[in-house]
Amino acid sequence: MNRYLARRILALIPLMLGVWTLVFFLLNILPGDTAIAILGVEASPELVQQVRTNLGLDLPLHTRYIQALFRTLHGDLGISLVTGRPIGPELLVRLPATLEIALAASFIFVLIGFPLGMIAATHRNTVTDFISRMLAVAGLSIPNFWLALILMLTFSLRLRLLPSEGYVPLTEDLLQNLRHLILPATALGVAMAAVVARMTRSSLLDVLGQDFVRTARAKGLPPGKVLSRHCLRNALLPVITVAGIEVGTLFGGTVIVEQIFAWPGIGRMVLDAIFKRDYPSVGATVLVIVASVVIINMMVDFAYALLDPRIRYD
Amino acid sequence: MWKQRWFALLTWLIVSGLILSGVPASAQVPKRGGTLTVGLLGPIDRPDPHANPNQPALWLVQLLYSYLVQYDRNLNLRPDLATSWERTDSKSYVFHLRRGARFHNGREVTSADVKYSIERIMDPKTGSSRRLRYASVDKVEASDPYTIVFRLKYPDNVLPYVLADPASAVVAREVVEKEDNLLRSEAGSGPFKLESLTSDGGAVLVRNGDYYDKEKPYVDRVILRSIPDNSARMTAVRTKDVDIATFLVTHQIEVLRKDPTVVVSDGRSGQYYILALNTRRKPLDDVRVRQAIAWALDRNAIVKGALSGEGFPLDAGPIPAWHWAGIKTEIFKPDVAKAKQLLASSSAPNGFMLNIRVWAPQDYVVDAASLIQEQLQPLGIKVQIEQQADWPTYWNPVQNGNYDATIQGFGGNTHPVDWLDESFRTGGTLNITGYSNPKVDDLLQRARVTPTPERQAEIYAEVQQIIAQEVAMVFVYNMKQATAYRTDVKGFYHMPNLTLAGVVDTWLDR
C-alpha cells in the first residue's frame, strides 16, 4: 500500500509539470502582456517597453521558462507581476475559502443526492421514483450560475434574509461565515446532488438486480438489512467515483458562481490572473488546482479499497 | 389595569420630554473614532504611487501619502505639504514646505524628499505614465530644507496642477531604496498608515497620530474592500456591509437614490467616452466620413439606453459643460439627412464595413455600440461589434493602431491639459486615433505658456472648435460616477477627479 501511495504521488509530478508547461506556453500565445494589463489606456509604446523591462518580460521565452521552472522546482511559487507580492501566502489565504465551499457543497449533495437516489431505487416504477427522477433531472438541467442568481434575487434582494456577496473567515465570525456560505454552496450543491442521485439510483438498481440479493431476500432477510448489509457497499463505488469528479470540479470550475457572490476562491483567482496576464500567478494556481483534483482522485481510490476488501493496491 | 397603563404612558412622556429637552440643538461637532469601510471597484495592485498604480491602488495611495498641493472639493488647489507657493518668474515656481510634517517612520519631510520623489517620476527607468507631464521641468532645486524650486525649460501654467495629481506623492527615499515596491507604508506621510494589505485585494489603514493636521482624520481605521461586481458593491452599501461604495454608474444611481438609508453624491466626473476612429485607415482618414458619423449619432438615446440617463451627451469636446473650459453649445445634433449628404460626397459614398472593438465588462460601452450600430445603418455603414472579455486582447491592437474603431473612456481629468494634451497632440500618449494637426499642437503649447486664465480659456475653446470640426474623435458621453454612503457617514464629499480625498474629513455619527 505504501509503495502504491508513493508511486501515485510520484506520478503526480510529471502530470503537474506537463500541465504547468502547457499553461506557460498557452499564456504566452495570448495577445498582449502584463504591461498592457497594468497600464490600461495609458499604454504608449515606450512606456510599455519600459514596464516590460522592469518586470523582466523582455527576456526570451525559453529563458523565462527555465528560470520559472527552476524556481518552481525549488518550491518557490514566485511573485505576482501585478501586485509585487509573493503568490504563496496569497494562495494560502484563498485556499480555505475554496475548501469551505467545496465542503459545504459536498455536504449538500450528500445530504440530498444520496437519499434521493436510494429512495428512487428502492421504490422503482412507482410515483415516488418518477418524482425523484424528475427532480434529479431537473436539478441537473439548471445552470448553477442561474440558480445562483435566482437564489440571490429571492433570499438577498427580495426577502433580505441572507447577504448577497462577500466572505467572512470562519475564525472571525462563525455565524456570518455560514450566512455568506449558504447561497453559493446551495447553487453549486444542487446540480451535484442531481448527478449523485442519478448515479446512486442506477448503481443501486444494478446491485439490487443481482443474484445474491435475491438469495438474501429468499432467505427471509428484511429489506432494510438487505440494503444496508449487502447492497450499499457495492453500490457506493461508482457513486464515489462520480462524487469525486464533481468535487474535483469545485477546484477551478466554479468561476462564475464565485464571481456572482464575490467569493474569494481559487477559480476566480485564476481567471483574474489570466485576464491580467499575471504569468507566475496563473502557473501557481493551476498547479494547486491540478494537485487538488488528483489528490481527490487518490482519496476516491482509497475509499474503494475501504469499501471493497477485494480491491488491493500494491 | 387601565390606571396602570395611563400612569406608565404619562411617566414615559415626562421622562422623554426631559431627555429631549436636554439634548443640544443639531450637534454637528465631528465625533472621533470608529472604523470606516469602503467598497472599491476592484483589487489593489501595487501601492507604489510612481509605478502606475491602478485605480483602487490610487485611492489607497492618496490616503497614505502627502503631496505638495492637493485638489479641494471644487478642484481648486489647496496647500498640503506646501503652505504657500509663488511663481517667481515665468520659468520658476517656488514652494514653501511646512515644518513638522513627518513620514510614517518618524523622519521629518524636507525638500530633499520632494526633489527625490519628483525625480523618481521623471526617471524613464521608473516607467511612470506621469513622466511626460513633467516634461517642462529642467531642474528641481532643494538648497534649503523647507524650500523647493522648480526651474522650467519653458513657461508652464500647468505645473502646480500636475503636482496635485494623485501619482505625484512625496516618498521617503530610504524606504523606497530598501523595499523597492513599497508594500509597507513608512514611505508615506499621509493622514493614514497602512496596517496591512489583505489577500482579496483590500487594505486596512489606521489613523496617523502624527499627522501635521492635528484635527484630522477623525476615524480611527479605514478598511478598503475590493468588490469588483457592480451590483454587489451597490448592495453592500445598502446592507451596511460597507459605509461607502465607489464607482456607481447607470441605473445603480437611480436605485440608490430611492433608498432612504443611503446618500448618493451628484456623480460629476471628468470621464469622457468616445468612439475612436482610426484616422490611419481608409475610409476613416476622410474627414467627411468622420463628420457623417458624428452627425448620425443620437447621443441622447445613447445616454438613455446605455447609461439609464445617468450621464451627459458630449458632442463636440471631451470637457463637460459644467467645467469652466467646457463648450456650452451643441455642435452636432442628430441629423441623418446631413450625415447621408456628407457621406455621399466622401470617398465612401456607398457605405463600408466598420469593426468596433469593445471590452465586455463595460456593459455601458457594449450597449452604446449596439445603439451606434443601429444608428449608422441608414448610412450604409455596416458595423460589426467585436467584443473581448480580457483587457490585453482587447487593447493590444488599439495600442498598435491595428483597429478600425473602439469605444473607450478616459478619466481622472481635472484640468484641460488632462483632457486635451495627450489625446490630440501629434504622437500624444493617449492619441489612439493617430490624429495630427500642427495648429492644434501649437495652440496646446501656447495655452500652457499663456499666463492669464481668460486667455487660456479662449485658446482651449479654439482647440475644441478645431477638433470638433475635424472630428478627431467622435464624442459620445460623459458618464456620471457616483459615490454612495450611509446616512451616518458625515463630512464625506465626492471628488470629481474620482479620488477618495473626502475620507480625510469624514466622521461617523454612531
Place this chain on the structure above:
Amino acid sequence: MIKDRTSTVGSRAHGTITDVRTRTAVWDRIRRDYIAILGTCLLSAVIVAAIIAPFLRTLDPVRTDVAVRLSGPSVKYPLGTDQLGRDVLSRVIFGARVSIAVALGSVVLAALVGVTVGIASGFSGGLLDEIMMRGMDFMFAFPAILMALTIVTVLGHSSANLVVALGIVYAPRFARIARASTLATKVETYVEAARSLGASPFRIIHRHILPNSLSPLLIVTTITLASAVLAEASLSFLGLGVQPPYPSWGRMLSEGKAYLEIASWLTVFPGLAVVATVLSFNLIGDSLRDALDPRIRF
C-alpha cells in the same frame, strides 16, 4: 470470398442496436416511457423555434426602442424588454439557434475526434494507447472552463470558435467510452475468429467494434449535448462567444444580471429556456439509457 465468411461469424453484433430484434424491443420501451415523450416534445419545441425564427417577421431580436426600455411583460412584449428596449421574446427564440448550433457542432466534433482516438488507442494498444491515455488524463485534470477560455481568446470570440473549444473539451469523454468499448469487444471470441480468418482491422472496427459501442456512445452523446448547452451559456455569460447585439442565452443572463432587482424577467426567461433545452436532452438521454440497458426488465 473471405469477406463473405467473416460476415457470418458473430452475426451482426448480437444484442446491439444494429440488430433488428433489439431495435424493436428498444423502440417499444421508449414509446411507452412518459419521460422520453416529454423530453422529445420539449426538444422539438426548441428546435422548431430555432429553425423557424428568422421566418417570423414579427420577431426582431436586435431592434432597439429606448423609450420602452426595461418594461415588464405586456401584450406587445410578452416577455418584456431589455435595457435597450429590445424584445426579450424574440431574443430568447433567436438564442435557441445559437445554443442548438453550438451544442450540435461541438458534440459532432468531439465525437468524430474522440471516437477516432479512442478506437485507434484501444485497438492498437501498446505505446500508442499509453500516450493517448495519458493525454486524455491530462485533459480531464485541466479545468475545462479555463481550457475553453484560452482557446476562445486565442482564436477569437465567435460561436464557431466556441464549437472548436467545446469540441476539444468534450473529445476525451468520447475517447474514453470508445476505448473501453473497443477493449471489451476486441477480446470477444467472434472477433478473434474474424481476425484469424484474415479480416482487416478496418473491417473489424466497422462490423464489430462500432456497433457494440453505439449504445454507450449514444448515451454519452445526449449527456454531452446537455452539457454543451450549459457550457455555451456559461462561456457566453463570461463574455466569450456570440458577438453583440445578437442574442445568446448566456449573454442575456450576463446582461440581465445588472438589472436583477429591477427587471428580473431579463434573468428568469433566458434561464428557463436553458433549463428547458438541457432538460429535454437529459430526459431523452435518461430514457435511452433505460431502454438500451438489457438488464432492466419491465
